[in-house]
Amino acid sequence: MTSAPMIFAIPSKGRLKDQVEAWLAECGFKLEMTGGARGYSAELSGLPGVSVRLLSAGDIAAGLDSGDLHLGVTGEDLLRERGDDMDSRVMLLRALGFGRADLVVTAPKSWLDVDTMADVDEVGHAHLARTGRRLRVATKYVTQTRAFFARHGVADYRIVESSGATEGAPAAGAAELVVDITTTGATLAANGLKILSDGVILKSQAQLTASRLAGWNGEQLDALRRLLSVVEAKGRAGKLATLVWPAEQDRAAQDAVAGFVAKGGSRRANGALLATADLFDAAAALAEAGVEPVTVSRPDYVFESRSAVLDRFVATLGK
Numbered sequence: 001m002t003s004a005p006m007i008f009a010i011p012s013k014g015r016l017k018d019q020v021e022a023w024l025a026e027c028g029f030k031l032e033m034t035g036g037a038r039g040y041s042a043e044l045s046g047l048p049g050v051s052v053r054l055l056s057a058g059d060i061a062a063g064l065d066s067g068d069l070h071l072g073v074t075g076e077d078l079l080r081e082r083g084d085d086m087d088s089r090v091m092l093l094r095a096l097g098f099g100r101a102d103l104v105v106t107a108p109k110s111w112l113d114v115d116t117m118a119d120v121d122e123v124g125h126a127h128l129a130r131t132g133r134r135l136r137v138a139t140k141y142v143t144q145t146r147a148f149f150a151r152h153g154v155a156d157y158r159i160v161e162s163s164g165a166t167e168g169a170p171a172a173g174a175a176e177l178v179v180d181i182t183t184t185g186a187t188l189a190a191n192g193l194k195i196l197s198d199g200v201i202l203k204s205q206a207q208l209t210a211s212r213l214a215g216w217n218g219e220q221l222d223a224l225r226r227l228l229s230v231v232e233a234k235g236r237a238g239k240l241a242t243l244v245w246p247a248e249q250d251r252a253a254q255d256a257v258a259g260f261v262a263k264g265g266s267r268r269a270n271g272a273l274l275a276t277a278d279l280f281d282a283a284a285a286l287a288e289a290g291v292e293p294v295t296v297s298r299p300d301y302v303f304e305s306r307s308a309v310l311d312r313f314v315a316t317l318g319k
């Protein structure tokens with residue numbers, strides 16, 4: 001009998017879907033649909049013990065929060081919205097560098113004297129005194145809005161929950177302020193809104209995230225360990241280059257690059273693994289030392305035996 005697989009959820013739709021699939025492909029995982037081409041379950045070739053579920057980004061955040069999913073990729077904005085104490089239930093294992101969006105507090109551009117949260121506080125008092133009503137803030141990010149406003153000491157406001165087209169709320173007379181995510185700024189501009197200068201609540205991106213409540217068994221943790229080792233190896237590889245030189249020049253060459261090795265590279269027999277940022281400086285130092293020819297290649301993966309983040313995750317499980 002095979003034991004229960006680790007459940008790994010990825011977005012089934014929306015703007016994160018294609019980027020997550022491209023990232024998996026880049027890591028070398030092939031997604032094999034098990035429920036037919038239009039199904040919502042899959043496996044990762046080469047990674048036994050993993051069952052992939054395709055869900056909406058919001059459902060992935062909810063499933064990680066409840067422990068119904070072991071692992072998932074979704075936006076940090078959606079995870080943080082699950083509660084201020086979210087870190088006690090999930091752990092962000094790795095920021096993936098895509099799906100970037102800023103969660104921001106915005107006001108109408110025409111409010112010339114409102115530029116900061118302190119200004120919002122003032123306007124909130126004045127608005128209440130004048131109209132007997134609180135300033136309205138339209139958002140679907142209720143948890144993070146409340147926490148952020150509280151942190152800035154702003155209390156005279158109320159939230160108008162919105163589930164879409166939130167930026168249109170001021171023009172529609174439904175709210176005075178808007179809290180939403182923005183990437184290019186086009187939607188804010190089109191709606192005559194500006195971001196407050198201290199109004200960035202969160203700089204979000206897609207996160208590989210593990211649930212602490214998913215009841216991990218040994219096999220499921222092994223599957224996570226394998227998946228994470230590949231993901232991390234791919235991530236390291238992008239920042240490193242392999243230099244190789246003739247064996248008879250190894251001593252002079254190792255001396256020439258010793259400073260770069262010390263900065264986060266490592267020695268190889270007749271070569272070195274160096275940060276790509278140091279590549280041209282290292283090549284110049286080798287040329288100076290008369291070492292030639294020097295060939296450079298980019299590794300596909302750079303594996304290490306341990307994952308610091310996995311060790312931390314396992315420690316939080318108390319296993």
Ligand SMILES: Nc1ncnc2c1ncn2[C@@H]1O[C@H](COP(=O)(O)OP(=O)(O)OP(=O)(O)O)[C@@H](O)[C@H]1O
Pocket residue numbers: 013014015016057058074075076077078099100101181182183184204205206
């Ligand atoms: N410009 C962007 N606008 C919205 N979300 C973005 C953007 N860039 C990245 N994202 C990320 O993608 C996540 C999911 O957004 P997406 O629009 O795909 O789905 P959704 O808004 O949750 O669902 P739907 O729009 O179908 O109701 C966001 O929560 C955010 O983390």
Ligand SMILES: O=P(O)(O)OC[C@H]1O[C@H](OP(=O)(O)OP(=O)(O)O)[C@H](O)[C@@H]1O
Pocket residue numbers: 163164165166167180181182183184185186187188
């Ligand atoms: O800064 P921009 O690049 O203009 O992107 C920001 C917009 O994109 C998202 O909406 P989406 O298209 O996902 O629609 P939704 O509100 O229905 O989720 C978000 O809610 C903003 O409205």
Ligand SMILES: [Mg+2]
Pocket residue numbers: none
């Ligand atoms: Mg959306």
